[in-house]
Amino acid sequence: MNVIGIEGTAHTFSVGIFNGREILSLSSKAFRPEKGGIHPREAADHHASVSGEIIREAMEKSGLNAEDIELVAFSQGPGLGPCLRVAATVARTISIYRNIPIVGVNHCIAHMEIGKLLTGARDPVMLYASGGNTQVIALAGGRYRVFGETMDIGIGNMLDKFARESGIPFPGGPEIEKLALRGEKYLPLPYSVRGMDVSFSGLLTAALHLRKRERAEDIAYSIQETAFAMLTEVTERAMAHLEKDEVLLGGGVACNKRLREMVKTMAEERGAGFHAPDCKYCVDNGAMIALLGHRMYEAGCRMKIEDTVVRQRFRTDEVDVIWD
Numbered sequence: 001m002n003v004i005g006i007e008g009t010a011h012t013f014s015v016g017i018f019n020g021r022e023i024l025s026l027s028s029k030a031f032r033p034e035k036g037g038i039h040p041r042e043a044a045d046h047h048a049s050v051s052g053e054i055i056r057e058a059m060e061k062s063g064l065n066a067e068d069i070e071l072v073a074f075s076q077g078p079g080l081g082p083c084l085r086v087a088a089t090v091a092r093t094i095s096i097y098r099n100i101p102i103v104g105v106n107h108c109i110a111h112m113e114i115g116k117l118l119t120g121a122r123d124p125v126m127l128y129a130s131g132g133n134t135q136v137i138a139l140a141g142g143r144y145r146v147f148g149e150t151m152d153i154g155i156g157n158m159l160d161k162f163a164r165e166s167g168i169p170f171p172g173g174p175e176i177e178k179l180a181l182r183g184e185k186y187l188p189l190p191y192s193v194r195g196m197d198v199s200f201s202g203l204l205t206a207a208l209h210l211r212k213r214e215r216a217e218d219i220a221y222s223i224q225e226t227a228f229a230m231l232t233e234v235t236e237r238a239m240a241h242l243e244k245d246e247v248l249l250g251g252g253v254a255c256n257k258r259l260r261e262m263v264k265t266m267a268e269e270r271g272a273g274f275h276a277p278d279c280k281y282c283v284d285n286g287a288m289i290a291l292l293g294h295r296m297y298e299a300g301c302r303m304k305i306e307d308t309v310v311r312q313r314f315r316t317d318e319v320d321v322i323w324d
Contacts, residue, residue: 001298002064003071004055004094005290008087009079009107010131011038011171013047015058016287017069018294023287025061026280027054033170037160044082051090058286069100073293075284076104077314079132084310092305103293103301104308107284108133108316109144111250113295114288119275121248127235127263130251130284131156131171134198134231136238137316139324145317147241148196148234155227156253158200162223165208166216176220177256183221187214191226196237198230228259232266239272246273255279299323 002024007014014028031038031046059066074091077084088104095102112126125138125147134155136148153161156173163172189206192199203226210219235247247267253259260276267274281287299322 001070001294002068003073003290003294003297004058004069005286005288005293006072006074006087006091007107007284007286007289008047008083008090009075009077009284010083011043012284013050013054013087014284014286015054016285016290017058017062017064018287018290020294020298023291024064025058026285026287027057027061028285029054037164037170038080040080040082043080044086047083047086051086055090066098069094069098071101071103071293071297072098073103073105073289074308075107075110075289076308077311078107079312081310081312084312088308088310092308095305101297101302102305102308103296103303105289105292105296106314106316106319107289108135108137109319110288110292112137112144112248113292114281114285115248115250115275115277117291118277118281119248121246121273121275123244124246124248124273124275125235125238125242125244126248126250127231127254128250129155129231129253129259131160133251135316136196136235138238138242138244139321140242142321143317143319144321146315147238148198151194151197151199152201153204155200155231156251158204158227159223159253162204162207166211173253173256176223177258179217179220180224180258182217184215185218186225187218187222189222189226191230193230193233196234198234200227203227224256224258228256228262231259232262235263236266236270239270245271246275249276250282252283254282295323
């Protein structure tokens with residue numbers, strides 16, 4: 001079954017095509033604000049303006065014709081409301097025009113499923129680290145449960161906010177990673193772990209105060225070392241609690257080489273497997289939406305158009321994993 005996946009939860013509009021065995025194509029275009037962070041309405045306007053172009057590009061790369069597409073899947077949530085609505089509208093249009101079924105999927109679970117497919121991970125604990133989401137997820141009792149998460153802002157959001165206040169262009173994470181490579185000393189910052197949960201707002205505030213007297217490179221280095229150590233700690237605790245021997249990284253921040261290094265070291269010290277897909281599949285992408293839509297549909301999931309209302313706060317642990 002050939003599935004087209006439409007992703008549009010935040011700053012990226014992406015289209016992927018999956019045939020049940022392999023990813024046939026992936027095309028994406030990200031919204032880049034001239035200054036500041038993402039404004040949901042501006043990002044939604046961007047998605048609407050590029051949707052046709054990205055769909056055509058994905059179809060051309062796949063080598064398929066429109067008549068070959070048998071299912072459309074889209075990111076139903078969580079995410080920014082205006083952006084989600086554009087993706088859903090595009091998906092509904094395809095479904096109605098082509099008279100093919102439609103499936104709305106959970107964006108977070110899609111990260112887990114594509115990571116498992118591409119790395120061969122069987123039953124991992126996933127550290128999902130992105131702009132709007134920071135969660136430790138694993139399968140238990142027929143659902144992907146959240147065993148730990150941020151109590152305030154996502155790790156990517158924290159990095160972007162520090163960057164914005166420091167005059168670093170969006171997205172800030174990659175630029176902070178470059179700065180951190182030139183860091184020479186560690187500056188103590190708040191290390192906020194509450195059981196299985198983490199908090200980044202105190203770290204952000206403290207880091208911003210350091211700008212008046214410390215080098216940007218040292219601050220960036222210290223932010224990464226502190227925040228990533230927090231994430232590694234709660235991930236390891238989840239692995240121990242659940243007695244799982246694999247860890248998987250997902251989300252845009254999972255592209256950070258230092259985070260990968262820290263989590264990999266932790267896994268190796270536990271004798272566990274470490275998995276991280278190529279960065280183009282860590283960031284938001286339509287291929288993961290197509291993949292999860294395929295699995296859900298093959299397992300018997302069916303939706304009517306009226307079931308495809310977007311869900312900005314669509315929790316990971318609300319979905320019954322009937323396809324596993």
